[in-house]
Amino acid sequence: MNAQLREPTMTVPQPVLSAQAVAYASIANVAVGFDILGHSVVGPGDRAEVRRIAEPEVRIAAIYGCADALPTDPRQNTAGTALLALRKALGLRHGFELVLHKGIALGSGMGGSAASCVAALIAANALLERPLPREALYGFALEGEAVASGSHHGDNLGPMLLGGLVLATRERLLRLPVPAAWHCALVHPHLVLETRKARAALSGDFALTDVVAQSGNLALVLAGCFRGEAALVREGLKDVLIEPRRAPMVPNFARVKQAALDHHALGASISGGGPSVFGWYECREDAQAAATAMAAAFAEVELLSDALVSPIDGPAAHLIDTETYA
Amino acid sequence: MNAQLREPTMTVPQPVLSAQAVAYASIANVAVGFDILGHSVVGPGDRAEVRRIAEPEVRIAAIYGCADALPTDPRQNTAGTALLALRKALGLRHGFELVLHKGIALGSGMGGSAASCVAALIAANALLERPLPREALYGFALEGEAVASGSHHGDNLGPMLLGGLVLATRERLLRLPVPAAWHCALVHPHLVLETRKARAALSGDFALTDVVAQSGNLALVLAGCFRGEAALVREGLKDVLIEPRRAPMVPNFARVKQAALDHHALGASISGGGPSVFGWYECREDAQAAATAMAAAFAEVELLSDALVSPIDGPAAHLIDTETYA
Incomplete structure (x- = not known):
């Protein structure tokens, strides 16, 4: 067998077309910080699979897990609304298809709606040509959260985005120090x-x-x-x-x-x-x-x-x- | 001249019978900490002269300075009430006579009533056999402050007692760090x-x-x-x-x-x-x-x-x- 000599091939960067992310449950309010203070926990999480699609839209292909008839109309879904806000703000030509795997029970007080928003945004962000820093996703997440609760509050979103104990005002997130043993x-x-x-x-x-x-x-x-x-x-x-x-x-x-x-x-x-x-x-x-x-x-x-x-x-x-x- | 040889005399500790203290103006509330946050300033102050007296009472001998007919009945006077509270709590047999020199204008929003309380307490504290730490004077100061404002709030008292920017809840004081240049x-x-x-x-x-x-x-x-x-x-x-x-x-x-x-x-x-x-x-x-x-x-x-x-x-x-x- 004769080895064939070839020109070395150029490696062409391939666009990432699909990504998955998980966001973990969180404790919001933390007794003293209603709507502004929360922290994430090692526990159940919501997982989002996001696929980049040519159509200029956001569609929710499926929702699995502990979700009882969550809306798949993106405008009524927290994660869908967050992705719509992202698309609009960045003027993206392409769209997203989303599959949600709900691990956090609805109406549990552990931030289930926030987790879907955050997981979807982090997955979608990985599909952008220039992914945004975590803090820059916060505003889109707030839009999503408002669909579920009727209020723009980031005390679940903030800890999920940054980890740990987070101060979340309407305008910004700030991670706060906590001893590791606590x-x-x-x-x-x-x-x-x-x-x-x-x-x-x-x-x-x-x-x-x-x-x-x-x-x-x-x-x-x-x-x-x-x-x-x-x-x-x-x-x-x-x-x-x-x-x-x-x-x-x-x-x-x-x-x-x-x-x-x-x-x-x-x-x-x-x-x-x-x-x-x-x-x-x-x-x-x-x-x-x-x-x-x-x-x-x-x-x-x-x-x-x-x-x-x-x-x-x-x-x-x-x-x-x-x-x-x- | 012949030097006389003497036995060395023992120095007998003399009780301190009179003391003066000054407490400086402060900025309370500081926009975000109504009734709980304040800081002292280099500025006008109230001065208190306190004399230890044998009679088991608190009396106000005089009030000088920018004070328009402040009550000299100790029960109606902030500093008098603070000293009454101190006497009662410690079960003191002796009393105090107080002269106040008001340097902070009344009704100015600079903590004039608090300054009189604090100056009087710090002077009186120096006359005790076992003076208390600053924090331990706070409760008595709150009693005095309530006479002036009808409310137990320590956001002027705290900064005057500890200096600097102070968090003052009903129960405690905590000095907070602030850059020296600010x-x-x-x-x-x-x-x-x-x-x-x-x-x-x-x-x-x-x-x-x-x-x-x-x-x-x-x-x-x-x-x-x-x-x-x-x-x-x-x-x-x-x-x-x-x-x-x-x-x-x-x-x-x-x-x-x-x-x-x-x-x-x-x-x-x-x-x-x-x-x-x-x-x-x-x-x-x-x-x-x-x-x-x-x-x-x-x-x-x-x-x-x-x-x-x-x-x-x-x-x-x-x-x-x-x-x-x-």
């Missing part, structure tokens, strides 16, 4: 509480004394995180503003919260709009013991639940298994 | 605005959207201070909650504030309950230029004013000229 317990009772209903419970204005107390609590928690001082966080991690109005929507809340507090908690409250409940701890062992006790308290009212323990400084959403086509 | 401009128009009236303007509840925006602003300012990042403070140092309700009480406020903002300000708002107005700057030169412009804006409406420039990380109250009697 963990949370997050217990999700098998019960759906729609974000819109959880927000409706907050209608009506707030008294200045409560606003001042809550501001002081927020300041203590932030100072405690910046200084790595558990005592400051323990003093401040209390929700006097929102929790009193939402607690009646979480079955057996008082006992679940007490179970969380009973294990040397820095504090405990409702995760996002509920019904999930979280506690913060200085070490994994305390968080583990609390999670078990919190699940037992939900069981007292015949509720099954999933319990997880995670560093508070949890993971950011990320790409998985990106394929390149010719 | 300065404030503080302009006091000659006009009295009673703290009680300034607080009455805040009656009525607050909308959640404003509370959320203000929380985000507070978080940005705190993060900016901890990280020493002016950009974060500039983004957050805005009062969307309190200033809109109080602005009508400060003559020509919009133009005074704009004058403050026009000199590269990090932000500007009403100092305490007003009518004084402050701005924050990254350097002394900008603060100086702003102070001049702010005073000119007050002059447009025929108001004389005092303008001062100070590091934000201002001074703590301190003892002066303590005398020892036999």
Whole structure:
């Protein structure tokens, strides 16, 4: 067999036409930062497969997983709306086809709608000729989130985009320091509480004394995180503003919260709009013991639940298994 | 001349029977921390002379300075009430006689009532057999402050006790870091605005959207201070909650504030309950230029004013000229 001599071939960069990303659950509000503070957790996630298509549109090919009849009209879907906003802002000629794999239960208070937005955006971003930095995706994610909740709030989106504990105002994201040893317990009772209903419970204005107390609590928690001082966080991690109005929507809340507090908690409250409940701890062992006790308290009212323990400084959403086509 | 040989005399510690202290003006609220955030300034101060007396009482011998008929009944006087609270808590057998020299104009929004409390407490504390740490005086100061304003708020007291920028919740004080180069401009128009009236303007509840925006602003300012990042403070140092309700009480406020903002300000708002107005700057030169412009804006409406420039990380109250009697 004679080897044939050939000219060396040039390697032509192939456009990436398909990408997948996963965004993990998060705890929003964190007792003191309604709509502005949240952190991601090592736990369930939503996965998005995005394919670049020639048609100038966004279409949702399928939604799998723990999703009960989520809308596949992109304008009514959080992830679809986020991709539409991305297309429009960048003036893209091509479109996206999206397949969602929902891993986060809907109406759980763990940021399921935000996770779909973020996973879809991160996958779609990888298909752009010039991918944007994470922070630049935030505005599109807010558009998507608003479809689900009726409000532009980034306290789930921010932690999913950047990882860890994140301050999320309307205009910007800022990752905050948290000691690596600090963990949370997050217990999700098998019960759906729609974000819109959880927000409706907050209608009506707030008294200045409560606003001042809550501001002081927020300041203590932030100072405690910046200084790595558990005592400051323990003093401040209390929700006097929102929790009193939402607690009646979480079955057996008082006992679940007490179970969380009973294990040397820095504090405990409702995760996002509920019904999930979280506690913060200085070490994994305390968080583990609390999670078990919190699940037992939900069981007292015949509720099954999933319990997880995670560093508070949890993971950011990320790409998985990106394929390149010719 | 023959030198006489003597036995060395023992030095007997003499009880300190009189002390003086000064507490400097402060800027409370600081746009984003209503009732919980404030900082002291290099500027006017209230001075307290306190004498230890055998009688088990607190009496106010005189009040000098810029005080228009302040009550000398200790129960109606902020400093008197603070000393009564100190006596009661420690179960002191002796009493205190107090002379106040008011250097901070009443109703100026610069913490005049707080300064009298703090100066009196620091002087009285020096007369105790076992003086307390600064933080331990805070509760007594709160009792005094409540006499003047009808509310227990420590955002003037905290900075005066500890110096610098201080987070003051009902339960504790925490000094926050601020870059040494950052300065404030503080302009006091000659006009009295009673703290009680300034607080009455805040009656009525607050909308959640404003509370959320203000929380985000507070978080940005705190993060900016901890990280020493002016950009974060500039983004957050805005009062969307309190200033809109109080602005009508400060003559020509919009133009005074704009004058403050026009000199590269990090932000500007009403100092305490007003009518004084402050701005924050990254350097002394900008603060100086702003102070001049702010005073000119007050002059447009025929108001004389005092303008001062100070590091934000201002001074703590301190003892002066303590005398020892036999």
